[in-house]
Amino acid sequence: MLTILLLAFALMLVIEGLLPFLAPRIWRETFRRVTELSDGQIRFIGLSSMLVGVVLITIFR
Numbered sequence: 001m002l003t004i005l006l007l008a009f010a011l012m013l014v015i016e017g018l019l020p021f022l023a024p025r026i027w028r029e030t031f032r033r034v035t036e037l038s039d040g041q042i043r044f045i046g047l048s049s050m051l052v053g054v055v056l057i058t059i060f061r
Contacts, residue, residue: 020027034042 037045
């Protein structure tokens, strides 16, 4: 179980590193826009992301 968790974490790091590596200017602009969102909007994005992740885990498990 620990091995799968570490592999999932490693894959997350690779995926999150793709945009800053391939398109740093777009990544910076996107990050700047996110900092201008309200706390509620950021929380909604986080909640939506977690729900999609749980659904995908449930489907592909």
